[in-house]
Amino acid sequence: MAATLTxxxxxxxxxxxxxxLAGVGAWTxxxxxxxxxxxxxxxxxxxxxxxxxxxxxxNARKKLPFLPLLRAATWxxxxxxxxxxxxxxxxxxxxxxWPDGPFEVLLASVFSLVALxxxxxxxxxxxxxxxxxxxxxxxxxxxxxxxxxKLQRDVExxxxxxxxxxxxxxxxxxxxxxxxxxxxxxxNFFHYLTRGQAPLKGILGEIRLLERYTNEREHAIxxxxxxxxxxxxxxxxxxxxxxLLKYWLFVHIPLTASLLLLGAFHGLYVFYFAGGLR
Amino acid sequence: xxxxxxxxxRPQRWDVPFDDKMDADAVDRVLSIPPFSRIDxxxxxxxxxxxxxxxxxxSLRSFRxxxxxxxxxxxxxxxxxxxxxxxxxxxGKDAIxxxxxxxxxSRKKNFFETVSQLWRNPPFPEVRDTARYQAARAGxxxxxxxxxxxxxxxxxxPFGRATEAKPAGIFLSDVPxxxxxxxxxxxxxLFFGExxxxxxxxxxATIFADEASELLEIRWQGLRELRLRAPEIKKFVDTNYRKxxxxxxxxxxEYFKDxxxxxxxxxxxxxxxxxxxxxxxxxxxxxxRDTNPIERLRGEPVIxxxxxxxxxLILIRxxxxxxxxxxxxxxxxxxxxxxxxxxxFKEIAHNWRSKESVSLRYTLRALGYxxxxxxxxxxxxQYVLPKIAAEDLPALIETKHEAENLISPLEQVSGKLPTxxxxxxxxxxxxxxxxxxxxxxERCTRCDDCVRACAASHDNNPRFVRHxxxxxxxxxxxxCMHCLDxxxxxxxxxxxxxxxxxxxxxxxxxxxxxxxxxCANSCPYNNIQMVEIRDARGExxxxxxxxxxxxxAKCDLCLEQPxxxxxxxxxxxDALARLNIRDTDTxxxxxxx
Numbered sequence: 001m002a003a004t005l006t007x008x009x010x011x012x013x014x015x016x017x018x019x020x021l022a023g024v025g026a027w028t029x030x031x032x033x034x035x036x037x038x039x040x041x042x043x044x045x046x047x048x049x050x051x052x053x054x055x056x057x058x059n060a061r062k063k064l065p066f067l068p069l070l071r072a073a074t075w076x077x078x079x080x081x082x083x084x085x086x087x088x089x090x091x092x093x094x095x096x097x098w099p100d101g102p103f104e105v106l107l108a109s110v111f112s113l114v115a116l117x118x119x120x121x122x123x124x125x126x127x128x129x130x131x132x133x134x135x136x137x138x139x140x141x142x143x144x145x146x147x148x149x150k151l152q153r154d155v156e157x158x159x160x161x162x163x164x165x166x167x168x169x170x171x172x173x174x175x176x177x178x179x180x181x182x183x184x185x186x187x188n189f190f191h192y193l194t195r196g197q198a199p200l201k202g203i204l205g206e207i208r209l210l211e212r213y214t215n216e217r218e219h220a221i222x223x224x225x226x227x228x229x230x231x232x233x234x235x236x237x238x239x240x241x242x243x244l245l246k247y248w249l250f251v252h253i254p255l256t257a258s259l260l261l262l263g264a265f266h267g268l269y270v271f272y273f274a275g276g277l278r
Numbered sequence: 279x280x281x282x283x284x285x286x287x288r289p290q291r292w293d294v295p296f297d298d299k300m301d302a303d304a305v306d307r308v309l310s311i312p313p314f315s316r317i318d319x320x321x322x323x324x325x326x327x328x329x330x331x332x333x334x335x336x337s338l339r340s341f342r343x344x345x346x347x348x349x350x351x352x353x354x355x356x357x358x359x360x361x362x363x364x365x366x367x368x369x370g371k372d373a374i375x376x377x378x379x380x381x382x383x384s385r386k387k388n389f390f391e392t393v394s395q396l397w398r399n400p401p402f403p404e405v406r407d408t409a410r411y412q413a414a415r416a417g418x419x420x421x422x423x424x425x426x427x428x429x430x431x432x433x434x435x436p437f438g439r440a441t442e443a444k445p446a447g448i449f450l451s452d453v454p455x456x457x458x459x460x461x462x463x464x465x466x467x468l469f470f471g472e473x474x475x476x477x478x479x480x481x482x483a484t485i486f487a488d489e490a491s492e493l494l495e496i497r498w499q500g501l502r503e504l505r506l507r508a509p510e511i512k513k514f515v516d517t518n519y520r521k522x523x524x525x526x527x528x529x530x531x532e533y534f535k536d537x538x539x540x541x542x543x544x545x546x547x548x549x550x551x552x553x554x555x556x557x558x559x560x561x562x563x564x565x566x567r568d569t570n571p572i573e574r575l576r577g578e579p580v581i582x583x584x585x586x587x588x589x590x591l592i593l594i595r596x597x598x599x600x601x602x603x604x605x606x607x608x609x610x611x612x613x614x615x616x617x618x619x620x621x622x623f624k625e626i627a628h629n630w631r632s633k634e635s636v637s638l639r640y641t642l643r644a645l646g647y648x649x650x651x652x653x654x655x656x657x658x659x660q661y662v663l664p665k666i667a668a669e670d671l672p673a674l675i676e677t678k679h680e681a682e683n684l685i686s687p688l689e690q691v692s693g694k695l696p697t698x699x700x701x702x703x704x705x706x707x708x709x710x711x712x713x714x715x716x717x718x719x720e721r722c723t724r725c726d727d728c729v730r731a732c733a734a735s736h737d738n739n740p741r742f743v744r745h746x747x748x749x750x751x752x753x754x755x756x757x758c759m760h761c762l763d764x765x766x767x768x769x770x771x772x773x774x775x776x777x778x779x780x781x782x783x784x785x786x787x788x789x790x791x792x793x794x795x796x797c798a799n800s801c802p803y804n805n806i807q808m809v810e811i812r813d814a815r816g817e818x819x820x821x822x823x824x825x826x827x828x829x830x831a832k833c834d835l836c837l838e839q840p841x842x843x844x845x846x847x848x849x850x851x852d853a854l855a856r857l858n859i860r861d862t863d864t865x866x867x868x869x870x871x
Contacts, residue, residue, distance in 0.1 A: 008871060062727060065731030065735060066395055066731075066734060066735050066836075071849075073852035129722055129853075130751075132724070133751050138748060138753070139745075140743075140744065242724045245723045245725065
């Protein structure tokens with residue numbers, strides 16, 4: 001069995017084992033504090049806040065690429081495993097029950113959203129790259145609008161050519177009725193999330209139907225349009241996938257900033273009522 | 279609309295001479311010495327007259343006894359002609375301990391300079407200090423051969439290549455004691471260093487002055503013009519090249535190292551020089567890269583063919599060769615060879631020991647320009663093989679030709695890399711890369727952190743494009759590969775693009791770059807961009823004719839950054855690596871992570 005494990009698998013197993021050990025350690029520590037009649041919430045809360053602060057430093061590291069501050073890949077690994085650890089700390093901190101005070105509910109909700117967005121981000125970054133790679137031509141995100149505009153111009157040229165060459169408006173009418181809106185702007189974002197290709201298959205089905213009523217020259221033109229449809233579908237997929245990979249951070253990072261602010265306020269508040277500032 | 283006022287003079291070749299101390303008298307002196315005295319100046323075009331070449335592309339240099347002239351392993355951009363005195367060439371690898379060579383570390387930013395990039399980086403891309411260009415241009419004296427400028431001794435141009443290329447006077451105080459191997463002497467009237475300069479390769483030996491000597495240093499742009507226009511120089515250099523490089527090369531080759539000097543000379547006398555393909559291989563490659571692979575393969579000159587008797591041991595001296603094996607109607611690439619590697623040794627050694635002889639198992643083809651040495655089989659059998667211990671000889675070849683054709687096309691033919699990957703690397707000439715940017719697209723989240731990190735480290739403009747040729751999940755991005763054979767350096771009129779002497783990275787001197795685009799056009803991989811430069815206010819710099827001033831820009835492997843390549847360090851998913859394609863072990867390990 002061990003022989004079939006790759007280095008990467010062994011590394012993941014080791015880190016997961018260490019995470020489990022850290023979790024058990026944290027739980028034992030919390031139980032020890034509880035039996036010693038200490039304020040377990042303050043200790044776990046402080047540990048949780050410091051962990052969140054350390055996790056947030058990853059973003060600061062990204063802004064300083066030229067400093068010798070370990071490789072970003074190493075930071076990512078720390079971020080992932082400390083992230084999981086912070087969830088364990090959070091559960092210990094709230095005593096495995098949802099809080100009832102309005103501020104605590106707000107704080108717990110923000111933490112949960114940060115954690116959830118982090119897990120979603122991790123899932124996306126582990127699954128989408130492979131799908132993007134093997135789906136079709138890889139394109140740079142920022143170039144997609146220009147490529148889409150060029151594709152649209154190409155399609156319009158093909159349609160105009162069809163009118164000139166075949167003296168028939170069948171394909172042009174079909175383009176105006178069915179295809180134009182498909183090429184006009186990005187489409188079917190949510191379908192791509194679920195790996196669905198129903199919209200494309202629908203249009204391709206209509207093209208196949210149209211082939212029954214067209215001549216050989218028109219078949220060739222429809223084949224060119226089909227090729228463009230596939231290219232457009234790839235552009236939409238790349239836009240959706242790469243967009244998701246970029247923009248989940250726009251949820252995760254602002255929420256993290258809010259969490260740190262709320263957490264600091266929460267800490268000071270608790271400290272005050274515990275008699276620390278009086 | 280803001281008025282554009284930033285205007286500078288358009289940079290020209292020889293704006294920055296190789297040595298601003300060269301004057302008309304010095305040129306006259308050089309022209310009185312053979313073989314320069316025999317050159318017919320009328321063969322040179324008006325745009326690059328002989329006197330201007332000598333004035334702007336050469337430097338007269340004096341060396342004291344024991345002073346190091348070139349160091350083994352350094353990348354040379356110039357050749358030397360001994361005018362007076364003599365020099366010693368160290369024989370054998372690492373003949374002088376590295377600590378005594380005074381090798382200069384590349385200039386890295388210190389901690390404060392690194393941190394200060396946070397606030398000192400200009401807000402606009404490609405901002406340049408215009409005063410630097412003006413200061414450089416103050417030393418201009420192109421075509422000034424009849425009325426030399428009085429150049430005071432204290433006004434050495436700080437931007438010239440000569441200043442940068444010169445070692446900082448490292449001496450070997452007690453030569454016999456520090457030498458591990460022997461030496462050979464070169465006396466007045468000989469060239470040296472031209473192999474490294476013209477071949478864009480590292481120096482193969484350390485050379486130091488044997489007595490007080492005067493040398494003419496010629497930067498390779500000038501040497502290339504001299505070879506092109508003056509047959510006397512070409513013949514002189516080529517004869518020299520054959521005479522002195524061959525024995526050195528053989529001596530450095532693994533199986534020849536135990537030969538006595540006499541045996542080595544006998545072997546060298548019978549060794550043939552053969553050249554395949556053109557020196558400017560990149561132009562043919564650009565033309566043919568989209569052709570059918572079978573056609574392309576047919577266009578590659580055959581050096582040795584599968585199935586033939588191994589007539590000689592082939593040593594690759596320069597360039598790249600494809601090792602391929604017949605498969606159905608085509609040939610599949612098994613591997614690639616480059617400088618220092620050999621072909622046919624296993625077969626020759628097998629035939630020498632075994633009654634059952636084998637023919638060559640692979641075909642060797644030139645990928646562009648290839649320079650080879652052929653040591654005849656009889657010579658190898660007589661002098662080389664008997665000197666090798668039985669346990670050091672390669673294993674006998676198993677002769678099962680039938681089985682070879684049953685291997686799946688994608689199965690690796692030899693080595694550790696899958697065949698399709700080897701074909702991909704060879705077809706696209708990525709085998710040239712010493713620091714090729716490979717991206718694992720299964721891991722890359724397209725976050726562009728690598729691009730942003732690169733921009734943050736380089737004038738707010740990334741020096742690569744995260745896009746390029748792709749095979750399956752792997753992409754070779756458009757980033758300078760710091761090639762083994764950097765053809766981008768061919769034709770640079772000022773020598774602005776050169777190798778870093780210490781690390782061998784291909785770097786561009788922004789001050790001496792005239793924005794002619796020659797390097798960008800020569801790069802077969804499109805990894806050099808021409809960028810329009812700006813002043814500190816972010817306004818584009820224009821020349822007197824109101825045309826934007828451009829400079830060549832490319833990856834420099836973050837030579838000045840203490841942490842190394844920012845792109846690699848910035849990748850959060852460990853998807854990006856800079857790899858030497860010849861290091862197949864590391865490459866295979868990276869692919870199989």
